[in-house]
Amino acid sequence: MPAQPRPSGAEYAIEAEDLHRTYSLRTGWLRPRRTEVTAVRGISFQVRPGELFGLLGPNGAGKSTTIKMLNTLLLPTSGTARIHGHDVARDTSEVRRRIGYVFGGDRGLYERLSALDNLRYFAELYGVEPRVQRARIAELLERVSLNGRENERVEGYSRGMRQRLHIARGLLHDPDVLFLDEPSIGVDPVAARDLRETVADLRATGTTVLLTTHYMAEADELCDRIAVIAKGTLQAIGTPEELKSRVRTRDVLDIEVFGLDEARLAPLRALPGVLSATLEEGAGRQTLTVQSARGTDLHQRVLNALSGVRVGRVVSREPSLEDAYVAIVEEAGDRSAGDGPAAGEAPGARTAVAA
Numbered sequence: 136m137p138a139q140p141r142p143s144g145a146e147y148a149i150e151a152e153d154l155h156r157t158y159s160l161r162t163g164w165l166r167p168r169r170t171e172v173t174a175v176r177g178i179s180f181q182v183r184p185g186e187l188f189g190l191l192g193p194n195g196a197g198k199s200t201t202i203k204m205l206n207t208l209l210l211p212t213s214g215t216a217r218i219h220g221h222d223v224a225r226d227t228s229e230v231r232r233r234i235g236y237v238f239g240g241d242r243g244l245y246e247r248l249s250a251l252d253n254l255r256y257f258a259e260l261y262g263v264e265p266r267v268q269r270a271r272i273a274e275l276l277e278r279v280s281l282n283g284r285e286n287e288r289v290e291g292y293s294r295g296m297r298q299r300l301h302i303a304r305g306l307l308h309d310p311d312v313l314f315l316d317e318p319s320i321g322v323d324p325v326a327a328r329d330l331r332e333t334v335a336d337l338r339a340t341g342t343t344v345l346l347t348t349h350y351m352a353e354a355d356e357l358c359d360r361i362a363v364i365a366k367g368t369l370q371a372i373g374t375p376e377e378l379k380s381r382v383r384t385r386d387v388l389d390i391e392v393f394g395l396d397e398a399r400l401a402p403l404r405a406l407p408g409v410l411s412a413t414l415e416e417g418a419g420r421q422t423l424t425v426q427s428a429r430g431t432d433l434h435q436r437v438l439n440a441l442s443g444v445r446v447g448r449v450v451s452r453e454p455s456l457e458d459a460y461v462a463i464v465e466e467a468g469d470r471s472a473g474d475g476p477a478a479g480e481a482p483g484a485r486t487a488v489a490a
């Protein structure tokens with residue numbers, strides 16, 4: 136749990152109450168018509184001050200839409216959200232004063248300017264008082280480990296350095312709540328580790344963090360609690376350990392395979408005792424993960440079902456947060472459980488097949 140939450144009059148830093156959001160789209164060219172996409176259908180949760188809270192879910196689950204409603208970029212279609220007790224729709228400027236928003240990727244920094252000039256520019260823009268700017272920028276550069284590199288142009292920065300600069304930018308006005316939307320996307324493993332340290336250090340300042348990520352190891356390491364969203368609704372919420380306990384009664388086999396076609400997963404689904412099978416592709420290799428009820432010795436039967444497929448290492452292991460996540464998302468009927476990179480640091484594609 137966080138060391139020293141910031142004092143606040145409100146019990147919760149973030150409150151979402153039955154949030155809904157529908158997008159209206161114009162489709163068709165000859166005969167245009169309006170269609171509606173409901174991205175978020177009744178999401179409620181609370182985050183305590185100082186908590187590091189993860190929001191996980193497959194592509195299209197509604198994470199970004201939820202964050203945009205919480206950080207005032209989108210109005211909810213119905214429901215309410217509050218930041219430290221301030222309604223996001225009614226007290227917009229007070230909410231904006233209290234939040235910072237950091238998104239992954241390359242947008243949002245001036246390439247031809249140095250890190251220092253970027254921070255000076257945004258400090259002006261965010262109305263940081265001139266007399267506190269200098270000390271604040273120096274403190275943030277140190278906090279994100281960019282001190283000593285602040286006079287270099289951002290165009291020469293690595294992805295990891297840019298992300299840490301993004302975090303410094305998001306903290307310039309000393310927000311109570313920081314939204315971190317996929318901060319480690321496209322960042323190499325070593326830089327991702329540094330980034331995680333930066334995020335973990337935010338705890339010591341009492342900042343509340345809402346983090347979205349597709350990297351389960353990152354969520355497991357960093358988050359006090361995690362909410363899993365699928366199909367626009369909240370499927371599970373709890374500490375990483377609580378979520379993992381949902382699959383504690385399962386056995387997991389990781390099998391390295393080569394050239395496995397998705398169609399070959401069908402016989403695996405049919406095996407008695409198989410609860411799920413996912414195929415992850417990344418860094419030139421495939422890993423087949425099979426979950427089964429504890430005690431069902433599936434090892435040989437799974438290998439028989441893979442006859443003709445080149446098989447490498449086979450590892451039997453304890454269920455991880457990622458296995459819990461796959462189980463939760465599949466229970467929600469979402470077949471894209473593993474969309475995007477998930478287990479390690481390297482981006483990979485996953486195909487989930489519910490048994």
Ligand SMILES: Nc1ncnc2c1ncn2[C@@H]1O[C@H](COP(=O)(O)OP(=O)(O)OP(=O)(O)O)[C@@H](O)[C@H]1O
Nearest residue numbers: 158160172174192193194195196197198199200201
């Ligand atoms: N501006 C928009 N107009 C229409 N539909 C949208 C818009 N933004 C999102 N959607 C739809 O709303 C649903 C939820 O999208 P959202 O971006 O919130 O999901 P997500 O969980 O953040 O996904 P990802 O992990 O891919 O970013 C999807 O079906 C998406 O296509």
